[in-house]
Every structure is written in structure tokens, then in C-alpha cells.
Amino acid sequence: MSLRRKLARREQEALEALHRLAPCTAAQLQGEVGGTYSGTRAVLSRLVAKGLANHRYDGPRYIYEPVQDSSSAGKYALREVVDTFFKGSNKEALGALLGMSTEVIDETELKELEAMLASIRGRTDADG
Numbered sequence: 001m002s003l004r005r006k007l008a009r010r011e012q013e014a015l016e017a018l019h020r021l022a023p024c025t026a027a028q029l030q031g032e033v034g035g036t037y038s039g040t041r042a043v044l045s046r047l048v049a050k051g052l053a054n055h056r057y058d059g060p061r062y063i064y065e066p067v068q069d070s071s072s073a074g075k076y077a078l079r080e081v082v083d084t085f086f087k088g089s090n091k092e093a094l095g096a097l098l099g100m101s102t103e104v105i106d107e108t109e110l111k112e113l114e115a116m117l118a119s120i121r122g123r124t125d126a127d128g
Contacts, residue, residue, distance in 0.1 A: 007050075010035070014043045015052055015066060019073055022065040029064065 007015065010033070017032040018024065030040040044064055047053035055062040066073065078093075086092040098105075105113075 007052075008046075010039075010043050011046055011050075014040070015047060018047070018053060018064060018066050019070045023063045024065075025061050025063060027061075 013033050014029060017029055021028055021032060026041045026044055027037065029044065030037050033040065044053060044055070044062075048055055048064075051067060053064055053066055055064045057063075068076070082088060082090060082093045086096070
């Protein structure tokens with residue numbers, strides 16, 4: 001079981017908000033997630049203790065940041081979603097993402113997607 005699944009709901013919410021706001025103070029995070037200031041500080045302390053957030057002293061306050069960069073955290077979270085809701089199938093997840101788009105995909109974006117697929121094909125061909 002992954003560490004993320006062991007987080008309490010408030011810890012998960014705070015960590016997600018921390019990725020959006022960082023670097024930020026406890027007061028800024030409280031404004032995003034609600035609750036009391038002391039409750040927000042307690043959640044941040046637990047995230048620091050679990051190694052998911054860092055803090056540094058800046059004058060009279062602490063500044064908090066997630067340990068993992070947003071791109072890595074996003075990939076991890078997406079992997080969790082694909083595994084949980086699409087039985088690990090990247091094809092099914094990609095189909096769902098493309099199917100839920102209400103916008104027309106323009107030629108530039110289509111070419112970028114085709115380039116990504118070609119790159120994946122190249123890796124597959126080189127492996128086998």
C-alpha cells in the first residue's frame with residue numbers, strides 16, 4: 001500500500017493544496033483548505049513528519065513546500081487513478097481523457113500527440 005493511501009482526508013487535501021500554492025504559509029494554506037489555523041498547522045506538521053513536506057523559517061513564520069515536485073506527484077497520482085479506475089490500462093484512461101474533452105483538438109495538439117505516440121513506438125521497437 002502506498003504512503004498516499006495512508007493519508008487522512010485532511011492530509012491529502014492539504015498536500016494537494018500545497019502543490020498548488022507552494023511555497024506558502026500555514027495561513028495561506030488554511031485559506032485554501034479551511035478549518036482552524038491550529039488544525040492546519042497540525043496537518044502540516046504531520047506531512048513534514050511523514051516526509052511529504054518541508055518547511056523553512058522565514059522571519060516570524062514557516063514557509064511550507066511539498067517534497068516532491070508537482071510533475072512527479074501528478075504522474076504518481078495519475079498512475080493511482082489508472083490502476084484504480086481503468087484496471088491499469090493506459091489506453092482506457094487516455095480514451096476517457098480524450099472522450100471527456102468538450103473542446104475540439106486542434107491540429108497542433110494532434111501533431112504533438114502523434115509525436116508522443118511515435119516516440120513510444122520508437123521505444124517499443126528498440127526494446128523488442
